[in-house]
Amino acid sequence: MSKQDFTRFYAKRTRLMRASEIRELLKVVESRDVISLAGGLPDPHSFPREELAEIASYVIREYGEMALQYSATQGTRVLREALSKFMAKFMINALPDNILVTTGSQQALDIIARTLIDPGDIVVVELPTYLAAINVFKLYEPNFIGIPLDDEGMRVDILEDKLKEIYSSGKKVKLVYTVPTAQNPSGVTMSIDRRKYLLELAEKYDFLVVEDDPYSHFLFEPIPFKHLKAMDSSGRVIYISTVSKILSPGLRIGWIVANQQLVSIFERAKQSMDLHTPTLNQFIVAEALRRDIIDRHLPRIKEIYRMKKNIMLEALEEYFPENSRWTRPAGGLFIFAYLPEGIDTKAMLPKALERGVIYVPGQSFFVDGSGKNTMRLNFSYPSPEKIEEGIRRLGQVIKEELALK
Ligand SMILES: Cc1ncc(COP(=O)(O)O)c(C=O)c1O
Numbered sequence: 001m002s003k004q005d006f007t008r009f010y011a012k013r014t015r016l017m018r019a020s021e022i023r024e025l026l027k028v029v030e031s032r033d034v035i036s037l038a039g040g041l042p043d044p045h046s047f048p049r050e051e052l053a054e055i056a057s058y059v060i061r062e063y064g065e066m067a068l069q070y071s072a073t074q075g076t077r078v079l080r081e082a083l084s085k086f087m088a089k090f091m092i093n094a095l096p097d098n099i100l101v102t103t104g105s106q107q108a109l110d111i112i113a114r115t116l117i118d119p120g121d122i123v124v125v126e127l128p129t130y131l132a133a134i135n136v137f138k139l140y141e142p143n144f145i146g147i148p149l150d151d152e153g154m155r156v157d158i159l160e161d162k163l164k165e166i167y168s169s170g171k172k173v174k175l176v177y178t179v180p181t182a183q184n185p186s187g188v189t190m191s192i193d194r195r196k197y198l199l200e201l202a203e204k205y206d207f208l209v210v211e212d213d214p215y216s217h218f219l220f221e222p223i224p225f226k227h228l229k230a231m232d233s234s235g236r237v238i239y240i241s242t243v244s245k246i247l248s249p250g251l252r253i254g255w256i257v258a259n260q261q262l263v264s265i266f267e268r269a270k271q272s273m274d275l276h277t278p279t280l281n282q283f284i285v286a287e288a289l290r291r292d293i294i295d296r297h298l299p300r301i302k303e304i305y306r307m308k309k310n311i312m313l314e315a316l317e318e319y320f321p322e323n324s325r326w327t328r329p330a331g332g333l334f335i336f337a338y339l340p341e342g343i344d345t346k347a348m349l350p351k352a353l354e355r356g357v358i359y360v361p362g363q364s365f366f367v368d369g370s371g372k373n374t375m376r377l378n379f380s381y382p383s384p385e386k387i388e389e390g391i392r393r394l395g396q397v398i399k400e401e402l403a404l405k
Helices: 012-016 021-030 049-067 077-088 104-116 131-138 156-168 192-205 260-274 279-290 293-319 345-354 384-404
Strands: 099-103 122-127 143-150 173-178 208-212 237-242 253-257 334-338 374-378
Touching: 049 279, 049 293, 077 099, 077 253, 077 279, 099 104, 099 260, 104 131, 104 173, 104 208, 104 237, 104 253, 104 260, 122 131, 122 156, 143 156, 156 173, 156 192, 173 192, 192 208, 253 279, 279 293, 293 334, 293 384, 345 384
Parallel strands: 122 143, 122 173, 173 208, 208 237
Antiparallel strands: 099 253, 237 253, 334 374
């Protein structure tokens, strides 16, 4: 081992930290002329730049003494009150005391995993599910159970079968993690009946439900849904959300809503992570909420994403081979495509890159290692021309790959 090889200093848990496939891909794109359908970035035109510039200077001038100071781990009172009002519009009743402000909802996932998951605990996720959630949960060494999705979200009937099996062998499920509305990566939304069914199972089998909800605030197609948290009568739903997709991801403001006892252990965990979320950013978001900037901007964000999603759907119809299928999302940033069996999207990626287009191979979103023939396609960031051209190039690569089979 060379002296320059520092792996000898790594902690055991460091081996569980996988480099995110998406981040590695994004690095490639930054250095080349490639159309990226791989990222998950909001459209930069959706940021209310002028208003935020004005608010940033206003809060520093008016509230500088507090806004530039350390603040409480739970989050500033003014932001928690503003979030409580914001969520009331979505029928989520959350008192400021039940809210913990986090540094992005990614930190919320880490806090939840850190405080609740012991090695060997059973954690249920959707097949596919959000990659960064898998990666953070993994550090706490759970046993994952994956439940397939269809157009109505998680197959809760399959979950029930699994639960019966697990409980009859004397084990328990600790928590179910779901992105029920405009899911990442698939874009599907769980039906109201399935949501009720999931909560019934949570009661019957005594597990927690983590509802990760970055996308419901800007659904661009009208679909019926109700937050799990709004249907939760026993406090077993832990709700997390973020301003990343409705205001700006660079602000890194997310939050958790949970039962009081859980909020206080989450607060304890957060304290050792970063003391608190940047106070200045909390003041900016609270003021943006007070001025209704998010509500005023949402129609514009929805319009941009609806238009881009439709362009991608049309291009898929035109350029992808017949025996492939894809989701038709009502919100979010992604379409998930299922290619003919036998195509390995990971192995195909270098060929796509050669043609100047990249995507995220779907397999890493499946905790059971399935999904080899799937891919996640982002429509929020690329321009309409790039979406169409990217799908055209990708269609060609897939058809050539099929011709080789
Ligand atoms: C399902 C899901 N959860 C959490 C996050 C993390 O968001 P944040 O920027 O708030 O950390 C994302 C971001 O894309 C996401 O899609």
